[in-house]
Amino acid sequence: MPNELHIKDLRVEVKGQEILKGVNLTIQPGTVHAVMGPNGSGKSTLAYAIAGHPNYVVTGGEVIYKGENILELDPAERSKLGIFLAFQYPVAVPGVTVANFLRAALNAHRAQPNVDPKETAIPMAQFRKQIKAAMQDLSMDDGFARRYLNEGFSGGEKKRLEILQMSMLQPSMAVMDETDSGLDIDALRVVSEGVNRLLNPDMGVLVITHYQRLLNYIKPQFVSVMMEGRIVRSGGPELALELEERGYDWIKEEVVGSLN
């Protein structure tokens, strides 16, 4: 499968401390793969490493996507390859409107080497139409596009904006980091429906979550459990339900038990 995301023995350090200690994971196009785990187990570290955050230093392993070791690409190039990270903590950028930011992102994706960016830029009318439709799908009102990026946004608005960006950029590999946190049940439904509409047979999704609640809306085919920087269990959707019921401690005990 050329378009699978293949994570092999990935080791990542943050500030000199090893957080990911050899992660293996494969996400097939057309599937939703959930990674669950307790706080601090390294889920966001995995997400940032895939996206290329400079503070997350890869010390070993590879991440292959579309035949390339994406660890050699800068974050913008990874985005243009089709990888999208929906941030757990989206960043506020005062003074930059949602619309301007999205237009810059779209134009960056449309740019071609050795072609004047003006020629590939999205025509204004087309952009307006596209953003309006995308916002409607996510029950966002028009004024949202004129607000400054994540500035003064509620938790729910931030997550909605992440999905709005995802729907505009149409990634082929989405990593969604705790997209459910901070959402009330109505917002969760709107956001999940937004995501589900985007799913297609060429698209892989890595859903990172602490709770199984989100997985009632975005249904995974595979579930993996991360603990202390490793994938310690993998299974189908039933694993998520079991975690919901029994918490994480029993896995911890089993893992520790198996190490002894």
Added chain:
Amino acid sequence: MAVLTNGSTSPLGTLGTLSVAQVLEHSQAANEPAWLTEMRGAAWSAFQQMEAPKWRRTRLDELHLETLQLAAHPHAPELLGADKAAEQGAIFVPLRDALTTHADLIGSKMGQGVPPLANRYSALRAALWQNGTFLYVPRNVELEAPLHIRYTLPAGEQAHFPYTLVIVEANARVSLIEEHISVESATATLTGATTELFIGAGAAIRYASIQQQNRTTYHIGGQVITLDRDASGEWVSFGLGGKVQHIEAEARMQGDGSRIEWHGATFATEQQNLVIVPWLRHIGTATESHLDFKTVVADQGYSVFDGMIKIEHDSHATSTRLEEHAIHLTPNSRSDSIPGLMIDTNDVAKAGHASTSGQVDEEQIFYMQARGINPADAKRLIVMGFFETALSAIPHEITREQVAAHIEGRI
């Protein structure tokens, strides 16, 4: 024959050789009112006696005032919007023209905002201004379209001192843009701009001051907005051009209930040294002010924000906040922020200041990169966003776009 020019009939020489007698003589020859002749004479004699002010952070050591020649053919200011203003009874004309028609009105205000003898440079400006702008907005008149003043130091000239005097009567409303430009010159040039705005009771002004001169110009300015009872001002200051800028600016909340909302931006690149000294002076009762200043420096650019909140002894219940934020784009750039607070009363409702300085936030850059935007474009977007509050305070869309494009092109 305009006064104080060294046209073929009466050469003036350089500032170093100009005598008080010559200044008086030229003023009289131009039939200026006696009070003005007197004001000029006093200012010039003060200039000759005064020491240069000790502005430690303003690099004036290469500016040799005594060698400069006063502009022989100063441009009259370009005034846009005068016809429409006139239709509503407002006067928006070159100051020299207004002297012949409204000398008393001008005399009643000139020098009340920016005191001529405050320092050697204010004295220089008061003595030698040749032209400028007079704006008078009568009571209750609300001007829709913004008025626009453009001062240019013409090619071949070395020094000019444009003077802007604005009187807005009670309950009137106006928007004004004052822009300074100059053309490339082989030698150092000087613009000394004085701006006094007197805003009457219940009146409102939106005022933008935009300094976009070229890299050989020294810009040394004084600006004061005086606000009467319940008057309000929205002020935006842009320091973008010039070799060296030193602007002393003051919002004077004189009348009870007066208030100012003040935004500003400095963008210093190359070898620029841009200094702004903004004061919030609270005199009346229950006056309010907010100053929000944004600074970006790059290359060897050096900016100084020397802001001050001054709450006078007889004031009551002042509410004020001053903030300044600076971004450094390169390691060799420098910005100094020296916010101060002088409170001469116990009766203050609220007073605070804050300042921050640092590089462009890495997390913001990464967030943008994660959407495909390259780091250079991300920085440009972030810096433009940083200036956005100041840009959006420019009361004229085309000017706003021009200033934005100018800044964007330099990032």
